[in-house]
Amino acid sequence: MLEALVVLAVFVGALTRATFGFGEAVVSMPLLALLPVSLHTSASLIGLAGLTVALLSVASRSGEVDRHAFLRLCVGTVLGIPWGIALLLLVPQPVTSTVLGCSLVLYAAWSLRPATLAAVPSRALAPGWAYPTGLLAGALGSAYNFNGVPVVVFGTLRRWPPARFRGTLQAHFLFSGVLVVGGQALGGAWTPDLPLLFALSLPGLALATWLGHRLHARIPAHRFERYVFLLVLVLGLVLTLRGATSLVAA
Numbered sequence: 001m002l003e004a005l006v007v008l009a010v011f012v013g014a015l016t017r018a019t020f021g022f023g024e025a026v027v028s029m030p031l032l033a034l035l036p037v038s039l040h041t042s043a044s045l046i047g048l049a050g051l052t053v054a055l056l057s058v059a060s061r062s063g064e065v066d067r068h069a070f071l072r073l074c075v076g077t078v079l080g081i082p083w084g085i086a087l088l089l090l091v092p093q094p095v096t097s098t099v100l101g102c103s104l105v106l107y108a109a110w111s112l113r114p115a116t117l118a119a120v121p122s123r124a125l126a127p128g129w130a131y132p133t134g135l136l137a138g139a140l141g142s143a144y145n146f147n148g149v150p151v152v153v154f155g156t157l158r159r160w161p162p163a164r165f166r167g168t169l170q171a172h173f174l175f176s177g178v179l180v181v182g183g184q185a186l187g188g189a190w191t192p193d194l195p196l197l198f199a200l201s202l203p204g205l206a207l208a209t210w211l212g213h214r215l216h217a218r219i220p221a222h223r224f225e226r227y228v229f230l231l232v233l234v235l236g237l238v239l240t241l242r243g244a245t246s247l248v249a250a
Contacts, residue, residue: 003196009031010046012027018212023148024049051177051181053173068127070171073172077135080141080142097242102240108229134150137172142183155169
């Protein structure tokens with residue numbers, strides 16, 4: 001029964017990632033937290049699942065990649081990893097979750113205003129912002145597995161069309177996922193029950209990737225941006241609630 005619930009939690013997160021290009025960690029981690037699974041196992045399993053979905057998505061060529069932005073993001077990500085280690089040592093995760101969650105809620109709420117959506121011009125954010133975005137993604141990813149959040153905000157501010165948004169995010173997640181999973185393996189975060197849980201999750205990951213591609217194709221382009229902002233709002237609320245709950249409990 002436990003294995004089935006773990007596979008279901010991983011499937012829901014993978015389906016979210018395959019459909020919108022992001023969100024699996026913030027969706028799956030709270031679900032896994034409800035189960036008797038260690039934090040190291042949960043984080044490592046989500047890291048492997050995210051890498052698998054990104055690999056399947058990139059291999060299927062589902063989405064257009066902004067190559068210039070992708071390269072800049074990767075450079076920033078590598079440079080941000082040492083900062084993530086410092087962040088992990090100096091700032092408690094509940095504090096980071098609360099601040100990051102509140103920021104996402106404010107950003108999504110502001111972006112969902114009809115006047116805001118109509119007023120923001122195409123390519124409102126300069127391409128050079130990919131470097132600090134990647135640095136922040138590397139820092140948050142190596143510290144807390146939150147590497148997707150800055151890239152999502154960058155993509156929305158760049159006003160990428162749906163195919164480019166999803167394709168570029170998956171390509172970046174493939175790159176950063178290799179670094180995260182490699183770091184977790186070398187750092188001793190892998191637990192004895194991880195291989196079995198990951199093997200059991202593989203069929204669900206393949207199904208979630210295929211189904212997510214189908215769902216993504218059915219989302220009208222003019223509504224995709226609004227759906228992304230709604231998902232960002234939900235993720236921000238989840239992060240805020242998790243962080244605030246941990247702070248109160250402490």
